[in-house]
Amino acid sequence: MKKIVISDDIKKEFIKCLVNGNYKIDNFKLSEIETVSNYIKIGNKKFPFLKNITIFLEKYDESILAELLLSDNIDELIINYQKNKRTTNINDEIVKEAYNSLRKKWGYKLIELTNTSVCPYCNRNYVFNFIKDKNKYVTTVELDHYYPKEKYPFLALNLYNLIPSCRTCNHKKRNDDRRHLHPFFDDIDKELKFSLKLINSNFYYSKEGFDIEINLVNNNKRAENHIDVFNLESIYKKHKDIVLELIQKKYMYNEDYLNELFKKYEGTFFKNLEDLMRLVSGGYVSDSEINKRPLSKLIKDISEELGII
Structure with missing residues (x-):
């Protein structure tokens, strides 16, 4: 994206x-x-x-x-x-x-x-x-x-x-003429944002406790079409397990523990903090690298919202 x-x-x-x-x-x-x-x-x-x-x-x-x-x-x-x-x-x-x-x-x-x-x-x-x-x-x-x-x-x-x-x-999109975002002209990452919607107090152990939303950042009509043409809302709801893991990691990997891991393995497993965050989150978390691994946009946005990165 x-x-x-x-x-x-x-x-x-x-x-x-x-x-x-x-x-x-x-x-x-x-x-x-x-x-x-x-x-x-x-x-x-x-x-x-x-x-x-x-x-x-x-x-x-x-x-x-x-x-x-x-x-x-x-x-x-x-x-x-x-x-x-x-x-x-x-x-x-x-x-x-x-x-x-x-x-x-x-x-x-x-x-x-x-x-x-x-x-x-x-x-x-x-x-x-x-x-x-x-x-x-x-x-x-x-x-x-x-x-x-x-x-x-x-x-x-x-x-x-x-x-x-x-x-x-x-x-x-074969039979859909609506204009959507163009990967050569639009930075789709900056037009769409995944977010977490809590439904009940079971969100930290059950997929039924939350939902995934895709929000428009700039109120762009082509971005709205993009979500609809490629059916992104429905597709990404199938990946709530990834988000549930991120919620759980938020509690498991607190700041002190992350600092301890980085200090212990810097120069061996991790070159920088981004390497550690990729290991923890399961996706590329820098804006420039989200085209390298599936679901990295979802993982980056939710991780930012949760304060993991």
Whole structure:
């Protein structure tokens, strides 16, 4: 749920994934790129696109190809595109084939480059890469089109429209057009906050004694939609056992005991207090690391509320 920053290096790797694998692109600057429907020109060298991507791009005016692939101002792109209609007819099969040529390669690369281990939409499911065979790399991530490619086919290969997500989140929003938070543009961690609602005095030993709520921090309509589109309220109620453990740890690990543990094991088990808090809470508790382990956003917010961290 931490914002994923798309650096220039990531953009360059994205371009490389679009190019025919028989051609290797060396170091280059983004400002040097010239896009044509069937190749990218860098300096005096031409690098052909993958076949299915070439077929896709040939349907569009060459003057807007760079924007279709790399523009981060998607709303403006949609307005300009719909106004000028600079394309010939394009069918679903062409869009699908072009996207499939990129999907597995870029999904794997994106996870690797952004150091993301957890779905940025829900912070609940792992998305990771692994080696299936000797030379075959596989990823569990799916690329969600924030703007559906069925409705906006010209955005099917736009870098900022390909969001790494778990299968559950990708399929949850397929028939939902509501605008929700965007992991490349929004810091979701700062828009949503998990909190504890006590129901009765049994809260410290029974899941029936409390509830989990998700609150809006900035009264953002897209944040409200995000909770609803991905069904976060219902999903996170299934993890009350994690919160119950945190409540119990609040009483078990008092400040004196934590200080004693840190003093005893500093330099061996713990490099810093965050290491100790991760052990105690079971999740990453710093804002910058919550994309590393499932449920870290929930654990961090509740731990802060309880005063554990």
